[in-house]
Amino acid sequence: MKQTLERPSRPAAQTAQHLKVNSPKSEAGNKRNWRPVHPRIHGGKGYSGGGIPRFRNPRKWAIIWGGLGVIWIATVWLTGRLLPAESTLTSLMDRNLAPAWAHPFGTDWLGRDMFLRTLKGLATSIQVGLLAACGGGLIALLLGLAAASGKAVDRVISWIIDLFLSVPHLVSLVMLAFVFGGGLPGVTLAIALTHWPNLARIVRAEMIQLRSAEYIHISRRLGHSRIRIAVQHMLPHLIPQLFVGVLLIFPHAILHEAAITFLGLGLSPQQPAIGIILSESMRYLSAGMWWLAFFPGLALLLVVRAFDVLGGSLKTLTGTGSSREVV
């Protein structure tokens, strides 16, 4: 069986928080045979061999990346808002200039500075996205709650959700934008009405699961009213999911807005939005003016990605359990 070992006593200055598992125990020639380490056990990325892997606290990185995302988006939006309208005035003297120090993104065929135009366009896109996402989120919340409240209502709403989900996104988007007459209201409404189904499903599923939880029943037996239970137990579970869901509609909203405007159904050409900028620049690509499409496109990509990262960070920060584990 087991032979008695000469185990060295643990160093006295150990606290619960900083228990060093791999502290060297080298006394009395006592060999600890290391198990052949499989990367999966230590969960390290590209980790091999002994020693403590590089530690990554997910919440810390979530805050950092999330914070950067917020700063980036806010900066873009603010500068876009605060730019005076004159900054994108035409100036026929400076037509078709390639990117240079005076005009970082170049100028277009009317001499308008592309950099400022892109910023303004992004600001508009972000606003449209915000409106559409909130609208979609509101619809999703109401319908999701309604679906969870009764069997008959649930059937009707589930049917509607399936209906909306079965039509291809872009098709219904174009159709709705057309129906609502195009322009800013048309685009916003169209996006709001096509992006609520997934979120509504999530809300509905969460509510149904919560309703059957034992602690909800216990709360009722302890004398609390239904409303109190809804506010204290259910809402805190729901709100983080809802918030993250709405935030993740943003990228879709912005891209779809760009797509619709690109197709000519969205905002008017006078209002610089990324979609307009991109659609107009298509004509000039063959003439070699690549900067007209490249920079706005890249800027759009970065903003959308920032929303994505923000949504992911919020997921990590508001999650329980698995978000505390470390890879």
Added chain:
Amino acid sequence: MPLEARKTGYRYGKDAWVFQDISIKVQQGEVVGLWGPSGCGKTSLGRILAGYVEPLAGQVLLDGKPLPKVGVCPVQLVFQHPEKAVNPRWRMRRVLKEAMIEDQELLDDLGIQMNWLDRRPGELSGGELQRFCVARALGTATRYVIADEMTTMLDAITQAQIWHTVMNIARQRNLGLLIISHDRELLDRLCDRIVQMPTS
């Protein structure tokens, strides 16, 4: 002033009846054991007696009247799995506050340590959580406690600790206890009389 189930029956949907025509009576100050194999409906009967579900046949009466549907129910149920019986996002302090438990002596008797109050359910073990669930069920308005396999998932020492305290409190406050368990020895030790659940 007994807690009584008269000719109750229960089933899920249109399936076969889990149990039928069961009558059981618990007086205040009495300790009754309910014994039976798994799947025979002991848990369902416990839930019916505590007012969590309505029986599909028969009725449940407290002092001759049906159980109150609103307000604090004088019949409290302690579940087998404490992890499912508390909100995982809440701290334990809030869980106790929901039941308006402020009796420090009760917490001490149950062996609840002060530093546990600031923890979340995920950070506590089954035994620690179950102590909280028991404390929550022993509010001032409670007159009957139904323990549904309360200590089945716990080790012998924790089980003995919790039961000693619960029996003491039941005697002090003249509570009626219905202990549901498959452990015959436990029931022999604790109960005044044992009722066997008929197998279908």
Added chain:
Amino acid sequence: MALLEVEEVSVSFRRARGWFGHEETQVIQDLNLSVSEGEIVAVVGASGSGKSVLAQAIMGILPANATIEGRISYAGEPLTMDRKLHLRGDKMVYIPQSVSYLDPLLKVGRQVQPVSQKTGRKHGSTLRSTMQKAEQELTGRYGLPQGTSGKYPFELSGGMARRVLMATATSGAPKLIIADEPTPGIHPEVLAETMKHFRQLANKGVGILWITHDITTALTAADRITVFYAGSNVETAQVCDFTGKGERLRHPYTKALWNALPQNEFQPLSGAQPAAGRQQIEGCSFAPRCIGATMACTNERPELRKVRGGEVRCVHAT
């Protein structure tokens, strides 16, 4: 020859602490265990003592943030991850604690199937025969009602689901079974049958590691009992030592556990088990609750030593 040998194994988990820090909590400390062929070893301990983590460590299904030290060997050779992948489900099976381990979308009959390297996955044509075999196994061996194999996991009661879990592990030809709390909620008659079945398996040479908190059940079929406390084994005893008032037991915790049973004194010991890593205790982890604790107990952690045919981690045991 020992089938499974666990030597000086420690398992710790890394968790995020607050917003920016992290902490390491040690759940199992210097564990020693061995299971021989044809032997049923019961690991008895309170919840939170690290028993399930041990099972997961042996099977290799610990979460990503766990680190293991020490040695685990199977049939004399070290148990590497590759070997685990090879042996799992075939020679080395696991009966999990929670019934949620069953696939909720598959009928029960299809889950009670041996997953063997040789026979491979079931083909469509043999489905009916395997279902029939599964039905036989469930109704015959485990006393489940007819038609259980055609049900889904959510349709089963707790006790029935547990029996199905056991059937999933024993339907093949395993050499080592690790059973994690397989018995709570099961009727005594079926329990006796199940223990008999395990005994039969053991007599055929299967080694069984039985993890439970229910010492009474463990005593009905086990050969040796290992007692866990606060992440380490404090005693290993023979089943015959558990009689009377526990005079032949070695560690004070084991004696307290024995005496707390309803069929014995039903006398509890005050205090609670220290939670993993939360309270770092110098010396013996049981000392705060032990009536026989002396200065020597709080200085250093006791070593595991052999006493009267068993092992104990106590300075004062005789």
